[in-house]
Amino acid sequence: AAGVIQSPRHLIKEKRETATLKCYPIPRHDTVYWYQQGPGQDPQFLISFYEKMQSDKGSIPDRFSAQQFSDYHSELNMSSLELGDSALYFCASSSSSAGGTYEQYFGPGTRLTVT
Amino acid sequence: AQSVSQHNHHVILSEAASLELGCNYSYGGTVNLFWYVQYPGQHLQLLLKYFSGDPLVKGIKGFEAEFIKSKFSFNLRKPSVQWSDTAEYFCAVSKLFMNTGFQKLVFGTGTRLLVSP
Numbered sequence: 001a002a003g004v005i006q007s008p009r010h011l012i013k014e015k016r017e018t019a020t021l022k023c024y025p026i027p028r029h030d031t032v033y034w035y036q037q038g039p040g041q042d043p044q045f046l047i048s049f050y051e052k053m054q055s056d057k058g059s060i061p062d063r064f065s066a067q068q069f070s071d072y073h074s075e076l077n078m079s080s081l082e083l084g085d086s087a088l089y090f091c092a093s094s095s096s097s098a099g100g101t102y103e104q105y106f107g108p109g110t111r112l113t114v115t
Numbered sequence: 116a117q118s119v120s121q122h123n124h125h126v127i128l129s130e131a132a133s134l135e136l137g138c139n140y141s142y143g144g145t146v147n148l149f150w151y152v153q154y155p156g157q158h159l160q161l162l163l164k165y166f167s168g169d170p171l172v173k174g175i176k177g178f179e180a181e182f183i184k185s186k187f188s189f190n191l192r193k194p195s196v197q198w199s200d201t202a203e204y205f206c207a208v209s210k211l212f213m214n215t216g217f218q219k220l221v222f223g224t225g226t227r228l229l230v231s232p
Contacts, residue, residue: 033219042205043159045219056219090159092220103147104209104220108158 002026004107006091012113013081021076021110025093031055032074033104034066035090043090049074050096081114088112119208121223128196128230136191136226138206148189149207149220150180159205165189176200198232 005024013019025032031050035043045058049068060066063081068074072093078085088111092104122137140146148165163174170182180191189206204226209218 035220042222042224043220045221048219058219103161103164105161106151106159 004091004093004105006089006107006110008110009108010111010113012115014115015081015083017081017114019078019081019112021078021089021091021112023074023076023091023093023107025072025074025091026095026105029093029095029105030072031094031096032068032072033092033094034060034074034076035092037088037090037109038084039087041087046076078112083114086112086114119206119221119223121204121206121226123226124224126226126228128228130198130230130232131195132230134191134193134196134200134228136204136206136228138189138191138223140187140189140206140208140221142187142208142210145211147209147211147218148180148182149209150174150178150189150191151205151207151222152202153205153225154202162191162204196228196230198230201228201230203227 007022011019033048034046036046037043046060047066048056052068063079066076088109090109091107094104118141120139150162151159152162153159162178163172163180165172165182173179178193180189182189206223207220209220
């Protein structure tokens, strides 16, 4: 079965640079979620999109922005990167028509290292 | 504030020992409950989930969990652990919004399990 795809899997950037993370949800999933997991930390919710509209917002810095496109893939744009942005970024997707369960399926994550 | 508490941050067991990891949440209303496992360097994998019905749910790899609504708990259990169960385990809760259904996962702080052979 198709899973959530994230690219790139690894990314190394320098401070003050920008980064773009991409997420391709499971086909026919209409909701995408972004989570950030710092070293030794639990995943923290950043933002979610449903049908290309922002549906919920968590602890996402103002330097970050995200959107969901017409094909339902999503991109997380990160500017003015800081050392503290080094983390594993997970994307998850779910279907609003999946019998009301809304189970989230996680991608493999993008490991961002800021030097 | 909405929160998920995992009582044990580090657990060390010998192979064949029984495992129980505690999880409590502080939400009211309808919730979905999950346990995820994260092997070293890997992504989150769903172990089991509870949406409704039988409060005792069985997951993959011999894991099970019991939802006790009165105690706001969703403890994870396994009768006999294996060395390959060494990983970090996260309890997570999502609250159902009836109008939109959109729900973020709120994770506990995780429990690192080390199983010695």
